[in-house]
Amino acid sequence: MSGISIGVLAVQGDVAENIMATKMALEELGLEGIVSEVKTPEQISDIDGLIIPGGESTVIGTLSMVNGSLKKIKEKIASGMPVFGICAGMIMLSKKAKDRVLGEMDQPLLDFLDVKIERNAFGRQKDSFESVISIDKIGISKFPGVFIRAPSILETGKDVEILSKFNEKIIAVKQGNVLGTSFHPELTGDLSLHKYFVNLIKAKH
């Protein structure tokens, strides 16, 4: 079996940090694989797993619609490709997103994750925070949560597994091979979530 190929959607946001974290995760797991920036539908069609990084969801959505990447990602998710959406990336994966202040938004979404998301759920940048959280359901008892203008999940459909909560707010979910978090593991140096995601891809590969 050849190595796995993991892409990080490189439209806008903290792409480099996710590439580095994923490379280190592969190395720690002792797995063969390549991690690369993907931007075009052609690049996306060649990968075994995708990370949609943090950034501004309106920008990432609009621009990946412009060049046809959004459609290609939808096809790949439908065929079972594992995807990890972080913060803006989780918003992108959802069926429904509303802003805490502005309400319902008309923004391009991937329409897969059966959740309703509240954008900027914890407030503006001054309210951004760090806190130790636990993701026990997947065997991570302690994790450094970095929440930056973070979204939370208001409602989940029946196929959605809730992985973690912060003060009653849902902050991590999984539906099939799709994983979403409100917080940013790529900024922390803790590789356990990236390793978990790499293992999802490996199991599918």
Next chain:
Amino acid sequence: MIPLSGDIGNTKGVVRENVGSFGTTRGTSTLKRGFAHMLKNGVVMDVTTVEQAQIAEEAGAVAVMVLDKLPSDVRKAGGVARTASIRIIQEIMDSVTIPVMAKCRIGHVYEAMVLQETNVDMIDESEVLTPADENHHIWKWDFTTPFVNGARNLGEALRRIEEGAAMIRTKGEPGTGNVAEAVIHIKNVNTELRRIKSIYDAGDEQDLISVARELKVSYSILEETASLGRLPVVNFAAGGISTPADAAYLMTLGCDGVFVGSGIFKADDAKERAQAIVLATTFWEDPDKVKEAQKMIDERQSMLGLDTKNLDLRMQERGSTA
């Protein structure tokens, strides 16, 4: 993990509190610098009204910067330029979902406090406004809200980071519609980075110490920057960007994104131009896409612009020796 060079832990801006059964910390360097990382590969647009902010958001701006006047109007008006009306900043915060930044005067600690209380997402301590204290910039570690500062060279950038800036924008000459100064300064920074990287790689600590003295920065931040070979915080280009090609060019010089000031809303085709500059910034590696973006604008509608050689007011020099 993001670099935390020059970080000072446990300062006034760091707030610890309990939320339910969780202990939380706000205002850390990870959160401030991390916020800037989320803006990468994006365009921050200067706006003065709610309508302009909405046009910017729709065009794909990653954030907006609220000013009382666009830089080119500041230049024309003369007088003292101060922070924007709080009421307008709040109206804009209530009408877009993307982050909202605002400028305060260099060294004006209380304008910055007012902006922090207003809850803007980032404060720009900016040379576009009239400096309140030419000799001292704000000690930004005292704030929970992150700051961005301008710099013309590596020394200025690292001094601002040591004062707590979470993001740098290499200065151009604001309000001129002329990208030349921005190009010079990003190239200056790149040249100096290459120089300290080569000293670091050669293992010559003595030479590195003499560079730290020359730049008036601590040895530790210089050493970390040299080992990284880039600024330890996100670095955007700014000043004089008017066209998609201007933005794409600055991206090729290694910037993480761009600020566009007067270039959009002083042009006659603001809406198309805003979209075109976003496209060019995102797809800068693809000349065909940048050409398509450039085709969306009409050069006859670009702002006229100024020659930067004979300006009465050089905003870039404000606060640069401190």
